[in-house]
Amino acid sequence: MTPAIVTESLSKRYASRMAVENLSIQVQRGEVFGLLGPNGAGKTTTIAMLLGLVAPTSGHAALLGTPLGPQLAVALRKVGVMIETPAIYPYLNGAENLLVLARAGRIDPQRVDRVLQIVGLQERAKEAARTYSQGMRQRLAIAAALLPDPELIILDEPTNGLDPAGMVEIRDLIRHLAAEGRTILLCSHVLHEVEQLCQRVAILKEGRLIAQGNVADLLQREQGIRLRVEGDPAAAIALLHALPWVTGLTQEGTVIFVDAPSQRVAELNTYLARNDIAVAEIGLRERSLETFFLEVTGDR
Amino acid sequence: MIAELRPLIAAEWLKLRRRPMAWIVLATFLGLLLLYLATWALVVALHTGALSGGMNRIMVLTDPQIAELKRQLSFPGIFGAVLGQVNSTGGICAIILAAGFVGSEYGWGTLRLLLTRVPQRGALLLAKLLTLLLGLLGAIVVALVLGSFAAALCQLILDLPSTMHLRDLLVLPLGVARSLFVILPYVMLTITSAILGRSVLAGVGGGLMFLALDMSAGSLNTLAGVDPRVQMLINLLLQPNINTLIVLNSQLFGLDQSVLISGLDLTHLPSPLQATLVILVYSGFFYWTAYRLLLRRDVGGAL
Numbered sequence: 001m002t003p004a005i006v007t008e009s010l011s012k013r014y015a016s017r018m019a020v021e022n023l024s025i026q027v028q029r030g031e032v033f034g035l036l037g038p039n040g041a042g043k044t045t046t047i048a049m050l051l052g053l054v055a056p057t058s059g060h061a062a063l064l065g066t067p068l069g070p071q072l073a074v075a076l077r078k079v080g081v082m083i084e085t086p087a088i089y090p091y092l093n094g095a096e097n098l099l100v101l102a103r104a105g106r107i108d109p110q111r112v113d114r115v116l117q118i119v120g121l122q123e124r125a126k127e128a129a130r131t132y133s134q135g136m137r138q139r140l141a142i143a144a145a146l147l148p149d150p151e152l153i154i155l156d157e158p159t160n161g162l163d164p165a166g167m168v169e170i171r172d173l174i175r176h177l178a179a180e181g182r183t184i185l186l187c188s189h190v191l192h193e194v195e196q197l198c199q200r201v202a203i204l205k206e207g208r209l210i211a212q213g214n215v216a217d218l219l220q221r222e223q224g225i226r227l228r229v230e231g232d233p234a235a236a237i238a239l240l241h242a243l244p245w246v247t248g249l250t251q252e253g254t255v256i257f258v259d260a261p262s263q264r265v266a267e268l269n270t271y272l273a274r275n276d277i278a279v280a281e282i283g284l285r286e287r288s289l290e291t292f293f294l295e296v297t298g299d300r
Numbered sequence: 301m302i303a304e305l306r307p308l309i310a311a312e313w314l315k316l317r318r319r320p321m322a323w324i325v326l327a328t329f330l331g332l333l334l335l336y337l338a339t340w341a342l343v344v345a346l347h348t349g350a351l352s353g354g355m356n357r358i359m360v361l362t363d364p365q366i367a368e369l370k371r372q373l374s375f376p377g378i379f380g381a382v383l384g385q386v387n388s389t390g391g392i393c394a395i396i397l398a399a400g401f402v403g404s405e406y407g408w409g410t411l412r413l414l415l416t417r418v419p420q421r422g423a424l425l426l427a428k429l430l431t432l433l434l435g436l437l438g439a440i441v442v443a444l445v446l447g448s449f450a451a452a453l454c455q456l457i458l459d460l461p462s463t464m465h466l467r468d469l470l471v472l473p474l475g476v477a478r479s480l481f482v483i484l485p486y487v488m489l490t491i492t493s494a495i496l497g498r499s500v501l502a503g504v505g506g507g508l509m510f511l512a513l514d515m516s517a518g519s520l521n522t523l524a525g526v527d528p529r530v531q532m533l534i535n536l537l538l539q540p541n542i543n544t545l546i547v548l549n550s551q552l553f554g555l556d557q558s559v560l561i562s563g564l565d566l567t568h569l570p571s572p573l574q575a576t577l578v579i580l581v582y583s584g585f586f587y588w589t590a591y592r593l594l595l596r597r598d599v600g601g602a603l
Contacts, residue, residue, distance in 0.1 A: 044600065048412070048598070048599075048600040052415070053415055053598065053600040054600060055596075055598060072419055073420060083409075087408055087409035087412070087413040088408065089315060090408070091318060091320055096314065099311075100314055100315055101311075101413070101414070101417050103307045103311035103314065105417030105418065106307050
């Protein structure tokens with residue numbers, strides 16, 4: 001089966017600035033894929049290119065096996081989208097906002113009630129959308145994305161503006177949608193959200209892909225070792241510098257972070273003990289996606 | 301094609317119908333129309349002394365002008381008067397409506413969401429235009445109904461004669477179509493401006509600017525007598541051609557605009573065929589520009 005999303009050397013240039021440069025990613029069907037990056041990294045431009053809203057400067061892309069171009073309309077019938085800030089007609093009520101999209105996209109109008117129910121907006125569906133809170137607008141935007149009963153859902157910051165309970169609800173909804181076999185491309189700044197929801201991620205910075213892979217693999221890669229010694233850590237650090245497979249050392253009080261392969265933990269412990277360094281604690285350094293993200297994007 | 305457009309027009313119609321701005325613009329236009337008719341009715345009443353039982357007469361216009369006003373306030377001239385207003389203040393209202401209808405999609409960010417459901421941008425543009433024209437047609441019908449009530453009232457109060465024939469009702473659709481056709485280039489330019497500037501303001505600005513420029517250029521008409529070649533060039537502007545159709549519409553219902561508008565020289569106006577073709581060319585060019593802009597420009601991303 002063809003991947004849900006494929007981009008090959010996809011690029012977009014605005015005047016002298018490259019918004020996206022040679023982006024090559026693949027999102028497999030049925031997976032939840034995270035697209036991460038700081039503001040201006042090119043995430044929204046990438047999504048806009050995939051949806052035919054922005055013309056690529058070069059490269060290729062395909063959505064559900066359909067290449068960008070005139071045939072894209074067929075693929076888009078199976079794609080639900082929520083891009084950045086929820087786009088609503090403020091004078092229409094929630095149901096009418098969805099009805100406009102349903103009519104325009106030739107979607108069964110009965111889906112409107114169904115998706116309003118899914119996002120929990122049915123009780124406020126007859127109220128003008130301009131009176132909605134940010135969280136309700138967010139739900140309405142997600143409802144709009146679900147309208148075509150999509151195979152592929154593209155969500156850009158879906159929990160933005162939601163209260164903690166709302167965030168949990170939306171994450172549960174995303175899990176539920178993924179469990180139904182739908183493919184989800186999730187753009188989010190909430191990194192632990194991506195860590196919880198996504199199997200694979202791609203990290204963009206200044207339009208370039210700087211890391212891609214399984215979340216678990218990325219977090220394990222160059223994971224490092226954390227140890228706490230009794231007494232002065234300076235002696236331990238001097239000893240650790242001598243080891244050829246130690247590529248870096250960071251000290252925080254009596255805690256030393258050692259950049260070294262994780263399988264060397266036992267060897268490291270023995271080495272220090274033989275050299276009369278009492279190790280009070282030793283283990284793998286736990287890294288969150290946030291830490292990894294900040295490291296690879298160079299923001300730390 | 302029609303099957304493809306029908307759901308799109310239904311979606312656009314829902315947006316237009318439920319939009320408060322559309323109703324405010326319509327109410328404003330109808331208010332101005334009533335004000336216009338009430339003013340002329342007052343002038344006629346003062347002239348004939350109808351308000352004082354013939355005791356006091358204040359004559360601000362000549363007898364032929366009053367006779368023309370009486371024709372405008374009674375059947376079938378009221379149809380010509382209403383359609384004349386459609387092509388003056390109605391044009392401005394149409395510009396505001398069109399700018400809001402297209403420009404807001406950029407402001408609210410709804411255009412890119414809509415384009416994910418309707419990737420055929422040409423179809424979306426056509427649906428928007430047809431919906432707007434449908435809305436304007438509805439507004440013209442409402443204005444004609446309101447004008448008819450006003451005329452009935454005027455005939456009662458001012459004792460105006462009515463010479464309504466079946467023919468007047470039969471030619472009414474032609475008059476309405478002509479009025480709508482006259483508005484078309486302004487609506488098209490407004491849509492183009494809104495797409496170019498990606499905002500309501502750009503649409504209103506572009507439409508009104510063009511209207512003002514075109515009306516100013518209309519004053520060049522006074523030079524038409526200098527040389528036939530000058531006249532030919534001036535007649536390629538939009539305003540003289542629009543004037544031709546407006547005059548034709550007036551004449552359709554027994555009115556004579558030159559009685560009220562001094563300086564309106566009907567002899568220099570282009571032929572109806574040329575007027576139709578020139579307006580068609582202008583409208584077509586503006587539509588083509590709007591289409592190319594919408595088709596080629598990015599919507600969304602780092603704009």
